Amino acid sequence: xxxxxxxxxxxxxxxxxxxxxxxxxxxxxxxxxxxxxxxxxxxxxxxxxxxxxxxxxxxxxxxxxxxxxxxxxxxx
Amino acid sequence: xxxxxxxxxxxxxxxxxxxxxxxxxxxxxxxxxxxxxxxxxxxxxxxxxxxxxxxxxxxxxxxxxxxxxxxxxxxxxxxxxxxxxxxxxxxxxxxxxxxxxxxxxxxxxxxxxxxxxxxxxxxxxxxxxxxxxxxxxxxxxxxxxxxxxxxxxxxxxxxxxxxxxxxxxxxxxxxxxxxxxxxxxxxxxxxxxxxxxxxxxxxxxxxxxxxxxxxxxxxxxxxxxxxxxxxxxxxxxxxxxxxxxxxxxxxxxxxxxxxxxxxxxxxxxxxxxxxxxxxxxxxxxxxxxxxxxxxxxxxxxxxxxxxxxxxxxxxxxxxxxxxxxxxxxxxxxxxxxxxxxxxxxxxxxxxxxxxxxx
Numbered sequence: 001x002x003x004x005x006x007x008x009x010x011x012x013x014x015x016x017x018x019x020x021x022x023x024x025x026x027x028x029x030x031x032x033x034x035x036x037x038x039x040x041x042x043x044x045x046x047x048x049x050x051x052x053x054x055x056x057x058x059x060x061x062x063x064x065x066x067x068x069x070x071x072x073x074x075x076x
Numbered sequence: 077x078x079x080x081x082x083x084x085x086x087x088x089x090x091x092x093x094x095x096x097x098x099x100x101x102x103x104x105x106x107x108x109x110x111x112x113x114x115x116x117x118x119x120x121x122x123x124x125x126x127x128x129x130x131x132x133x134x135x136x137x138x139x140x141x142x143x144x145x146x147x148x149x150x151x152x153x154x155x156x157x158x159x160x161x162x163x164x165x166x167x168x169x170x171x172x173x174x175x176x177x178x179x180x181x182x183x184x185x186x187x188x189x190x191x192x193x194x195x196x197x198x199x200x201x202x203x204x205x206x207x208x209x210x211x212x213x214x215x216x217x218x219x220x221x222x223x224x225x226x227x228x229x230x231x232x233x234x235x236x237x238x239x240x241x242x243x244x245x246x247x248x249x250x251x252x253x254x255x256x257x258x259x260x261x262x263x264x265x266x267x268x269x270x271x272x273x274x275x276x277x278x279x280x281x282x283x284x285x286x287x288x289x290x291x292x293x294x295x296x297x298x299x300x301x302x303x304x305x306x307x308x309x310x311x312x313x314x315x316x317x318x319x320x321x322x323x324x325x326x327x328x329x330x331x332x333x334x335x336x337x338x339x340x341x342x343x344x345x346x347x348x349x350x351x352x353x354x355x356x357x358x359x360x361x362x363x364x365x366x367x368x369x370x371x372x373x374x375x376x377x378x379x380x381x382x383x384x385x386x387x388x389x390x391x392x393x394x395x396x397x398x399x400x401x402x403x404x405x406x407x408x409x410x411x412x413x414x415x416x417x418x419x420x421x422x423x424x425x426x427x428x429x430x431x432x433x434x
Contacts, residue, residue: 011129018116
């Protein structure tokens, strides 16, 4: 099959972002902590960072290709 | 398959769903906990889409999942943006227009020393003028747009166009209907009895603001896109005139005056009362005309600076304490400033344009 046009890992990344942001929002509404603008930027950075790390774990690195044997003639 | 065209199509769909989510979904009707649940549910749906897309071997399933992900992302973005007020910037108002004019009359109570007038518009002009009558009159020219005549008329009928009138104050606000695709605009004209002092606060996003001859204690005029025009305005305490795109012009006498614009000229004729004026423009010249003073009773202290242009001070007896060779910065005062009975201090700054004080 040809290479995929859309990377599924983007869905994973944004899915994690939404779950984490929504979860934190829900927890703040339940009184676990007070959501303030002061927390917004560092909170978002942490959420994005975590999501990047987790989605990064799921990306498969391409297996290293064995080196092609050198031509005995050393042709150009 | 051309992946660039597919991605661009996805982008257009994302924008379309985002705008529809802003315009059609009344997010304010949901409790905050429900909105948080929506975000979590959207995230879980995307995680399921990830699992399905990973195992998919079909382009059609891939595209379907991608469209689903775009719709979820755009809807949730709409949810967040609607809460921030940025939704007001997105409008799908239709081409058909309906309009009507309403008039409200009354008079202030006799013990109303300083009636306050507050007009808060989104799109529309506001003018306040005085007349010889004892009563006031408010005229609202309202317009609404829609995709059909009935839709526009319905939007107009739904809009709250009734000012809040109390014994000592008039307040008129045009809220934007969040669920409607029709945008309501209103121009407001207010006629006031001229023998009162007023507290005036006029704000609009897109529209001009104007005052004719009027006496006030405080004046606050703010618009984003539109000019500010003053007839002959006296503001005992302060006058604030702010616009982003538009010129500011007219006669002003106040104790503490601020006039600022980003794009436009500022042309003011100052009155002969003691006061401080902060005048600033980004792109535009500043032209301040000071009152005639044959008795030499008015003293001036001036600090003027431009980054591109020149500063010209045409006042008799003006002594520069600091002046650059290119005449881009001039500071100084008239010789009578310390002894003058009326003192006017002017701070004028512009980035692109000349400054003339005469």
